[in-house]
Amino acid sequence: MSIEIRNVNKRFGDFVALEDVNVSLPTGQLTALLGPSGGGKSTLLRIIAGLEKADTGTVSIEGVDATRMSPQKRNVGFVFQHYAVFKHMTVAKNVAFGLEIRRKSKGEVRERVEELLKLVHLSQFADRLPSQLSGGQRQRMALARALAVQPKVLLLDEPFGALDAKVRKELRDWLRRLHDEVPVTTVFVTHDQEEAMEVADEIVVINDGRIEQVGTPDSLYDKPANDFVMSFLGEVTQLGEIRLRPHDIEIALTPDLAGSTSADILRLTRVGFEVRLVAGTDEGQEVSVVTTRSHARALGLEEGERVWLTPSSGAATVPAMKSLLAG
Amino acid sequence: MVELSLPAKWAVRLLAIGYVFFLVGWPVITLTQRTFSDGLASFNAALSDPDVTHALLVTVEISIWAVIINTVFGVGMALLLVRYQFPGKRVLSALIDLPMSVSPVVIGLALMLVYSGRYGWFGPTLESHGLVVIFNSPGMIMATCFVALPLVVREVVPVLEEVGDDQEQAARSLGANAVQVLRRITLPAIKWAVVYGVVLSLARSLGEFGALKIVSGNLTGQTQTAPLVVEQKYNNFAQNEAYAVAFILVAISVLCILVVSLLRPQESTS
Numbered sequence: 001m002s003i004e005i006r007n008v009n010k011r012f013g014d015f016v017a018l019e020d021v022n023v024s025l026p027t028g029q030l031t032a033l034l035g036p037s038g039g040g041k042s043t044l045l046r047i048i049a050g051l052e053k054a055d056t057g058t059v060s061i062e063g064v065d066a067t068r069m070s071p072q073k074r075n076v077g078f079v080f081q082h083y084a085v086f087k088h089m090t091v092a093k094n095v096a097f098g099l100e101i102r103r104k105s106k107g108e109v110r111e112r113v114e115e116l117l118k119l120v121h122l123s124q125f126a127d128r129l130p131s132q133l134s135g136g137q138r139q140r141m142a143l144a145r146a147l148a149v150q151p152k153v154l155l156l157d158e159p160f161g162a163l164d165a166k167v168r169k170e171l172r173d174w175l176r177r178l179h180d181e182v183p184v185t186t187v188f189v190t191h192d193q194e195e196a197m198e199v200a201d202e203i204v205v206i207n208d209g210r211i212e213q214v215g216t217p218d219s220l221y222d223k224p225a226n227d228f229v230m231s232f233l234g235e236v237t238q239l240g241e242i243r244l245r246p247h248d249i250e251i252a253l254t255p256d257l258a259g260s261t262s263a264d265i266l267r268l269t270r271v272g273f274e275v276r277l278v279a280g281t282d283e284g285q286e287v288s289v290v291t292t293r294s295h296a297r298a299l300g301l302e303e304g305e306r307v308w309l310t311p312s313s314g315a316a317t318v319p320a321m322k323s324l325l326a327g
Numbered sequence: 328m329v330e331l332s333l334p335a336k337w338a339v340r341l342l343a344i345g346y347v348f349f350l351v352g353w354p355v356i357t358l359t360q361r362t363f364s365d366g367l368a369s370f371n372a373a374l375s376d377p378d379v380t381h382a383l384l385v386t387v388e389i390s391i392w393a394v395i396i397n398t399v400f401g402v403g404m405a406l407l408l409v410r411y412q413f414p415g416k417r418v419l420s421a422l423i424d425l426p427m428s429v430s431p432v433v434i435g436l437a438l439m440l441v442y443s444g445r446y447g448w449f450g451p452t453l454e455s456h457g458l459v460v461i462f463n464s465p466g467m468i469m470a471t472c473f474v475a476l477p478l479v480v481r482e483v484v485p486v487l488e489e490v491g492d493d494q495e496q497a498a499r500s501l502g503a504n505a506v507q508v509l510r511r512i513t514l515p516a517i518k519w520a521v522v523y524g525v526v527l528s529l530a531r532s533l534g535e536f537g538a539l540k541i542v543s544g545n546l547t548g549q550t551q552t553a554p555l556v557v558e559q560k561y562n563n564f565a566q567n568e569a570y571a572v573a574f575i576l577v578a579i580s581v582l583c584i585l586v587v588s589l590l591r592p593q594e595s596t597s
Contacts, residue, residue: 052497071499078500084493088515097511098501140498149501 002027002153002185003048008057010043010209019209020221021057025202030179030186034193036232037103040209041189042157048131048187049155062152077146077184081158083138085130091141092117092126099147112214116144122312136268140174142157148206151201156188160195172199193233205229220317230318237288239309239319246276246290247298253299253310260308279307303304353576359565362574369567370574373560378548379572382556389464389539389552390532393471397528400472401479402521406513408480409487410495427478434473435541442466462544467552470538479524486520487513516549523587530583534576 003025010018018040025031033041048059050071058067066074068094086094092113099109117123120140122133123321130138139159146154160177176199179186190196196203197217205220206213207227213225224230227243237246240261253261263279266286270276277298279287287309291301301307311317331339362369373379407413408420426434442450442460453460476580498512514521536554543550547559553572560569 019361051500070503071496072504074500075502076500078497080493080497082493084497086494086498086512097498097503101502145497145501218494 001186002061002062003119004058005044005048006058006060008044008047008054008059010040010047010052010054016209018047018054021206021209021211023189023203023204023211025185027062028183028186029201030176030188030198030199031204031207033187033189033204034196034232035191035206035212037191039207041204041206042190044206045155045157045187045189048153050074051078075149075152077149077154078273079139079142079146079154079156079159081161083130083135083142083162085138085142087130090127090129091122091133092273094141095144095148097145102149112148116148119147119182120144132261134167136171139163139171143175143178147184151184153185153187156186158189159193161190168195174312175199176209179233197233205232207232224316224318226322227318227320229262231314235288235290238285239279239311240285241320242311242317243320244311244315244317246288248312248319249287249289250310250312251289251295251299252289252310253305255308255309260310261287262306264306264310265301265303265305269303270296275301277301279309281309329574332562358570358573359390365567370571373568373571376568377555379552379553379560381548382551383572383575385467385550386533386553387481389467389471390529392464392468393475393532394472394525396468397472397475397479397532398521398525401476401524401528402483402517405480405483405487405517409484410492423477423480425539426474429539431470431474431535432541433537435470435538437468438466438473438538438542461542461548462546464550466542467539467550471532471535474535474538475528478528478531479521482527483517484525486517487527490516494594519590522590526583526587526590530580533579549582 005021005023005025008018008021010016021040021044033044035041041201043052047054048061050066050069050073054067058065061074061076071078071173086097089097094114095113096109096140099112102113113126114123117126120143122137122141122144125133125137125141130141133141141158143159156175158173172195175188188199200217202215203217203220204214206227213220213229215223220229221233224233227236230236230245234318236243237244237249238244239249239282250257261281263281266278266280267275268275270293273293275291275293277289277291277296279289281287383506404419404423408416408423439447439461441448441454444450444454444459444461447461450460458465460469494512494516495508498508503511533551534554536558539552540555542559543552543555545551545559547553551559557569557572557576560566560572
């Protein structure tokens with residue numbers, strides 16, 4: 001395991017940012033720390049980098065206890081949400097910074113900077129100032145800068161959070177490809193579940209300073225440990241006493257299937273290839289259901305029609321509990 | 328922007344220009360006129376007086392020391408105020424502004440009370456170790472530092488706040504130690520604010536009168552500074568010489584302001 005976090009607690013005044021966090025992040029993988037804003041995921045990342053000190057607990061990186069190590073000794077690359085570019089230096093100088101601090105020879109620095117700028121597709125911008133770059137380019141430069149020192153782990157704090165949707169999508173794909181090319185252990189913080197599901201090998205879901213679940217994107221989506229994880233990773237609705245995803249409900253026009261619930265279609269909306277509908281059960285529960293357009297057409301679904309709803313086999317479900325619903 | 332009618336615009340302009348003219352412009356123009364009313368005669372008279380040239384040298388020397396000390400401590404204190412949390416931070420911040428609101432004469436008297444060789448609280452101890460503070464350069468430099476204290480700090484603090492500490496954290500995570508972060512990241516980012524603060528404190532230091540009159544003892548040919556010489560010459564009816572020295576002081580201040588206004592646009596493009 002590349003990064004071991006044991007019993008970490010962190011408070012800011014009265015606010016509990018992290019509460020008894022224990023997690024192991026595997027070597028060579030791309031891990032996402034996923035959770036809502038203010039949940040403690042950035043704090044955990046900053047504690048790994050040494051930019052923040054844990055009140056109690058230990059952090060070890062590649063088997064070395066780093067708990068009391070200063071950030072400059074940890075050999076981690078850190079990429080900030082707002083890029084943290086060195087404004088008064090050219091792109092090449094920014095990337096060279098860590099190498100010059102390490103007193104590498106001029107030739108070596110030049111060679112490595114060229115190589116990195118090529119990797120992040122910024123070779124033609126080497127002599128520009130960061131203010132002449134777009135947001136996406138700045139973030140790629142920041143990545144090259146962090147990679148220049150060949151860090152043991154690369155940490156990214158909401159790396160695409162300040163970019164617009166299209167660039168964010170591009171950079172996300174690009175980060176995934178980059179990680180396949182340069183397989184350094186990478187941890188990135190995000191509050192965007194789609195981003196985490198698409199890019200990460202493993203996801204750590206953090207909420208209210210605690211780790212809710214750790215697993216691959218598929219296992220988290222299919223076997224959520226609790227209601228929070230389930231609702232954070234996608235849409236959730238309630239059918240009877242269980243909570244499940246709207247697309248995991250099967251619709252029938254007759255009560256053939258065992259355990260089906262009768263309901264009337266209250267609203268029906270077509271969005272592109274899918275049909276979303278809200279059905280009211282006899283107990284007065286409103287259930288959201290998502291189905292394909294062709295399936296809806298085959299059944300001839302319309303508002304006001306009576307249907308029977310059944311959780312599809314193999315659907316991810318969690319029991320509906322009042323206390324969890326509040327969160 | 329508030330839209331004004333044309334006559335109102337002109338009225339506002341006239342009022343502003345008139346105010347500055349009668350308050351600053353006219354007196355300075357008159358001073359210049361008087362200095363050169365008989366050509367360079369009073370100028371030559373002033374500059375050939377060894378007491379005057381000595382006073383100018385003392386002023387420059389004291390000011391340079393005060394500016395150097397003030398810059399180092401000013402940048403240090405600005406960093407302390409912006410980057411660190413500690414108890415008593417607000418008290419420190421308020422104390423830094425104190426010289427702005429207290430008359431320099433009071434500052435002079437306060438320094439006397441602590442460092443005077445005869446009755447000061449700390450002075451006799453220092454003097455027994457051979458360090459004479461009052462009526463000597465150390466006291467004069469201290470008094471000048473005191474009055475110019477806020478100028479560097481208050482220039483640098485807002486810039487440090489605006490820049491944030493992201494760049495410093497990035498540099499640390501790339502392996503830079505505290506000195507490297509300061510030299511390579513922090514100082515380049517606040518460069519222009521420091522320059523501006525230095526120029527302002529230089530102008531302020533050159534012109535200091537009240538505090539220096541008390542702590543220097545105003546000893547002609549020894550601790551007398553240029554502003555003090557102006558007063559002495561004026562009181563001794565050597566008014567033309569007084570005007571000439573005053574003009575030199577004004578000229579240096581104008582030069583300082585010119586330097587600053589030339590730097591300002593560069594600051595906004597960098």
